[in-house]
Amino acid sequence: MDRIRQLQGLNRIPAVCGELQAIRGKQLRREYKLLLDTGAAINIIKEHRTPEFSLQGSMFSLGYKPCKHVPPATPRKNSLTVNAATEEICVNGDKDIKEEADGSDRCALHPYAGPKYGKLCSGEIVLPADVQKKLKCRYVSRGIPFLKIAPFKEEEAYLDPRIVVYHDVIYEEEIEFLKRSSKPMLQSAKVRNVKSNTEEVAMKRVASNAWISDQANKHVKLLRRRVEDMTGLTADTSENLQIVYYDFGGYYIGHFDFVKEWDTRFLEQFGTGNRIATVLFYMNDVEKGGETVFTELDVSIRPKKGSAVFWYNLKRNGKGDNSTRHGACPIISGKKWIATIWLHEHGQEFIRPCTLLENE
Structure with a gap:
């Protein structure tokens, strides 16, 4: 929780690629647990092709893409990287999280939220x-x-x-x-x-x-x-x-x-x-x-x-x-x-x- 407060800082929260982005990996389970407790529903992407990625949107509207603003590096396993200039945050991990046997994700937002809800909240959809x-x-x-x-x-x-x-x-x-x-x-x-x-x-x-x-x-x-x-x-x-x-x-x-x-x-x-x-x-x-x-x-x-x-x-x-x-x-x-x-x-x-x- 202290880490979350530190990242939040002076009334700002780190945002990846334009909006607040949550992170996947074991680090997510630890450092973002209280976000879930307060309602920040985070959906976990189950398949990815690179170890560096981010969950885009207002904590729940997700879109897979590599973190573009973080320079290549060889960080420690499951390390946390913060780019102050772009307010970007990424976690690098080399292993997938093992999902539960039934394939459900305890961090997922309610399935009836729908794709438009997240896109409207993140500004991806605007009135024509x-x-x-x-x-x-x-x-x-x-x-x-x-x-x-x-x-x-x-x-x-x-x-x-x-x-x-x-x-x-x-x-x-x-x-x-x-x-x-x-x-x-x-x-x-x-x-x-x-x-x-x-x-x-x-x-x-x-x-x-x-x-x-x-x-x-x-x-x-x-x-x-x-x-x-x-x-x-x-x-x-x-x-x-x-x-x-x-x-x-x-x-x-x-x-x-x-x-x-x-x-x-x-x-x-x-x-x-x-x-x-x-x-x-x-x-x-x-x-x-x-x-x-x-x-x-x-x-x-x-x-x-x-x-x-x-x-x-x-x-x-x-x-x-x-x-x-x-x-x-x-x-x-x-x-x-x-x-x-x-x-x-x-x-x-x-x-x-x-x-x-x-x-x-």
Whole structure:
């Protein structure tokens, strides 16, 4: 661990060939064990042709290639090499790691992460120029008197489905209150196991979360009111405010916020219909990593303190929109705080009327 801290240094982490790269070999098992404990899932390449190689990407998005920037040398077996000029790190070993008998890799990220998730997080995939040029920014007042004076700053991230970013919509006093209130309640974030109808800790999500249930608090009331002004939807049937903290290496692979139609037990627990929309607030700037990526749309949104992302999870016909699959990229340097409000269907009947058309 001391070696990891030493390499991390002054708020920077060694990166090979442009992004943080993990290392294979026995040295990896020792020096990067705690990266796995904090959620940095590292996939081991099982076959290689040279003793010098690197795993490219944000700790999990892998691409085989030799280390180009390290000059040839004859280092000691399994020695660690750091090139300060390029912030590159490589381990040289002359033997393959013996994988377990079943061929599984305990260090591998969850298989449902998909190739696009890693490439979006490492910047290998970007939104095409012909899509970007159609996106606009605007001031939004929605006919609300107060917003005539201080309109929302809205930035389009995608058009269909519509994903927008609102800037400067959560303030320092509110952020500090939410952090202070949630810290004593933080616990390992869980994901739903549909088969057992329970929630459990899983490698697909490495973070801590807490729920703010005090709806009478002035900061919570103001935030919910602001959500209504931003979205035009009612927050009366929304879930409690969720606070999520991602430490170094934390992530959440691609997932949907809406509940599948066949998961009737979970929908019955809500009692207010499905999650029609999501509002996600960023409560700090992240030094490196932590982007929100939509894997079906090639959209990547960088966390910016005070901003919020809004999108609909359901189509107008009430069906889940499968193009809204999204994830949180691993934290490479720093940490990440977010607050999420899920708005539900009930109460939105006249605000966002349904349609019977299959594709709307």
